Amino acid sequence: MALRPPFRLLPYAPDVPFPTRDLDPWIMDAPHPEQEPERDGPAFRMIPHGGNLAEAARAYGAPAAGWLDLSTGINAVPYPVPALPDRVWRALPQADAEGRLCDAARSAYGVAPQAGVVAAPGTQALIQLLPLLIEAGPVAILSPTYGEHAHVWRRSGCPVRPVTGLLETGDARVIVAVNPNNPDGSRREPEALLAATAGMRAAGGLLVVDEAFADVVPGISLAGAAAEPGLVVLRSFGKFFGLAGLRLGFALGPPVLADRLQAMLGPWAVSGPALHIGAAALADHAWIEAARRDLARRAGRLDRMLAAAGLSVAGGTTLFRLVESDQAAAVHDHLARAGIWTRRFHDHPRRLRFGVPGSDRDFERVEQALRTGPGAAGA
Secondary structure (H helix, E strand, O other), X not given: OOOOOOEEEOOOXXXXXXXXXXXXXXXXXXXXXXXXXXXXXXXXXXXXXXXXXXXXXXXXXXOOOOOEEOOOOOOOOOOOOOOOOHHHHHOOOOHHHHHHHHHHXXXXXXXXXXXXXXEEOOHHHHHHHHHHHOOOOOEEEEOOOOHHHHHHHHHOOOOEEEEXXXXXXXXXXXXXXXXXXXXXXXXXXXXXXHHHHHHHHHHOOXXXXXXXXXXXXXXXXXXXXXXXXXXXXXXXXXXXHOOHHHOOEEEEEOHHHHHHHHHHHOOOOOOXXXXXXXXXXXXXXXXXXXXXXXXXXXXHHHHHHHHHOOOOEEEEEOOEEEEEOOOHHHHHHHHHHOOEEOEEOOOOOOEEEEEOOOOHHHHHHHHHHHHOOOOOOOO
16 A cells, blocks of 8 residues: 555565655655645634534524533443543553553454554544545545535645445545444444555555444444454444543454554553543443444434424434434524524434433433424424
8 A cells, every 4th residue: 555645654565564764754845835735724724513502502602501512422321431540640551551541442343363452532532533544535425424524634735525325436545434324323334444545455555434324223333344454343332331521432354554554642641541441442342332222222212202293213223313404403493492402414414313312311301302392293
């Protein structure tokens, strides 16, 4: 897999350890000034995301009961954070603690023994490094999906083409698939993705499979095939475990790719608390199974509540539900005035995404607001 200029890693041979000791693990050749993109252009602007309660407060003020944030796909019943030794906060993150975390991730995700596991401060940090792994070329992204993938590849100078299926990827040098997809929850069969991996390997390209929400449907994961050249799998910790503020994610891939990502992340990329909490949570198989059952129960309850309000659920996972309605904007506005923040999509105005409430009190608050919302009986 050829590496992309102007970021070129030092030469790598399979039988020679990848150089990680120097402070310059990759060589940066400065592009000609005329080739630099506009620093205030669209490629360098932030794109909208869920969870932005500051935006909600600017538009609607501060609700008396506080904001109920249903604009993300983060588990509202988080993993119970264990007490941490004082040294975890005071000392630099330790290599043995990172090793324990990666071992726990390997076991929890079913990672192939020959594959590398790289821990990072969230999968977003890994997404932003991916364009440095491969020479510039066409990128096909199975769409519509999580917007940061297209944003990051465009910012790197690659032509990006949204596609609806793997058969449409054509001459793409990189294919990106979010599985299950965000925001509609659609799934790609592992066999089809493995076939795409073989094609990318033969062409010297890369298939990126973002499994941010795969914890709730582990059977579709490609973690067990992550040693295959031409494949990188991303896993998010914070969504399923409800600890997004911890900032923890993983890249799974062949050792050469994992070594390159590790070098680019540099030392101490993951905080000491994240190393310890992540290792404990990923090893807690009883909690994981109970959380999957609880999420399924709560998602079903939300579906019934939405249906009673005249809102059709078009897809999702047990971490979020997607509604399609001509009144999506009005429903979003109505709920916001009741202190409930949902996720709108301005490029798909009929869509509205709901996170799954975590408590009876929160469900009752949503139900009460929906009863008087647009389209509800008697509204």
